[in-house]
Amino acid sequence: MATTIVLANRKGGSGKTTSTINIADGLARAGKKVLVVDADSQAQATISCGVLPYQLSSSLYELLHLLADGQQPGAELLSTIIKDKKPFHLLPAKPDLAALEVEVAHKENCQTLLKDLLMEVENSYDYILVDLPPALGLLSVNGLVAARWLIIPIEPTFLSMDGLAQMTGILYKINADLNPALRLMGILPVKCDLRTNLARSVIAEIQQNFGDDNILPAIRNDIKLAEAPSFGKTIFEYAASCRGAQDYKQVVNIILSRSGE
Numbered sequence: 089m090a091t092t093i094v095l096a097n098r099k100g101g102s103g104k105t106t107s108t109i110n111i112a113d114g115l116a117r118a119g120k121k122v123l124v125v126d127a128d129s130q131a132q133a134t135i136s137c138g139v140l141p142y143q144l145s146s147s148l149y150e151l152l153h154l155l156a157d158g159q160q161p162g163a164e165l166l167s168t169i170i171k172d173k174k175p176f177h178l179l180p181a182k183p184d185l186a187a188l189e190v191e192v193a194h195k196e197n198c199q200t201l202l203k204d205l206l207m208e209v210e211n212s213y214d215y216i217l218v219d220l221p222p223a224l225g226l227l228s229v230n231g232l233v234a235a236r237w238l239i240i241p242i243e244p245t246f247l248s249m250d251g252l253a254q255m256t257g258i259l260y261k262i263n264a265d266l267n268p269a270l271r272l273m274g275i276l277p278v279k280c281d282l283r284t285n286l287a288r289s290v291i292a293e294i295q296q297n298f299g300d301d302n303i304l305p306a307i308r309n310d311i312k313l314a315e316a317p318s319f320g321k322t323i324f325e326y327a328a329s330c331r332g333a334q335d336y337k338q339v340v341n342i343i344l345s346r347s348g349e
């Protein structure tokens with residue numbers, strides 16, 4: 089059965105998509121069967137895999153709609169998953185996804201649509217990674233309900249500590265109300281310039297507040313990580329020996345050990 093990991097942070101630009109794609113590729117290169125679910129209507133995980141959202145005939149949007157209408161999207165699910173672009177599989181998004189929250193909000197099962205969908209494929213993968221939008225709307229709730237583990241990527245700046253406190257509050261609320269099984273895999277500092285006092289002191293503060301076990305190895309600032317998506321490539325495809333690739337490899341190793349390997 090797949091280990092499902094959701095990457096969430098209410099702040100945009102905090103490294104969710106970059107981390108999702110590169111951790112997925114790292115896990116796949118460690119021999120794991122991996123599915124990435126793009127649950128953001130901006131479709132940046134989809135685009136980062138070299139897939140053009142407007143060319144897709146089916147995406148997460150259509151599948152969640154089928155479930156909301158009480159249908160089982162078995163065959164549609166299998167044909168929507170893109171299997172031949174990357175070492176991992178991709179369940180892509182299109183901008184339509186932005187409308188889903190309003191369209192299905194009145195349905196009784198609206199918070200468990202993604203969980204129900206992933207149950208159909210969880211035996212085919214070792215890891216399922218879900219990339220969320222920044223807003224804490226219905227799609228994010230669906231991601232947090234579907235997952236076993238939460239990774240919170242953050243840029244180590246003074247203001248991001250506030251967002252981190254909000255995210256832990258959200259985790260407790262989800263634990264209490266909707267998904268008691270969700271656990272923090274770790275806070276993942278990204279875009280770190282470890283030469284600056286600011287980055288070092290924010291990371292030290294996270295260590296102090298959350299404990300060493302709840303912080304993942306930092307991802308340093310690396311322009312190659314920002315360049316790779318424009319070629320539709322992961323960091324391991326684009327520049328396998330750069331800092332960013334080395335750092336994500338370390339994170340992948342921790343994930344493999346924390347999730348019971």
Ligand SMILES: Nc1ncnc2c1ncn2[C@@H]1O[C@H](COP(=O)(O)OP(=O)(O)O)[C@@H](O)[C@H]1O
Pocket residue numbers: 099100101102103104105106107132278279280307308309310311312313314315332
């Ligand atoms: N370690 C890093 N070094 C340099 N640029 C990065 C790094 N991580 C992410 N970026 C860039 O920062 C921007 C925001 O990252 P992204 O993963 O899209 O955040 P989110 O999905 O949370 O909005 C993107 O342009 C991305 O390429």
Ligand SMILES: [Mg+2]
Pocket residue numbers: 104105106128132133220
């Ligand atoms: Mg994103």
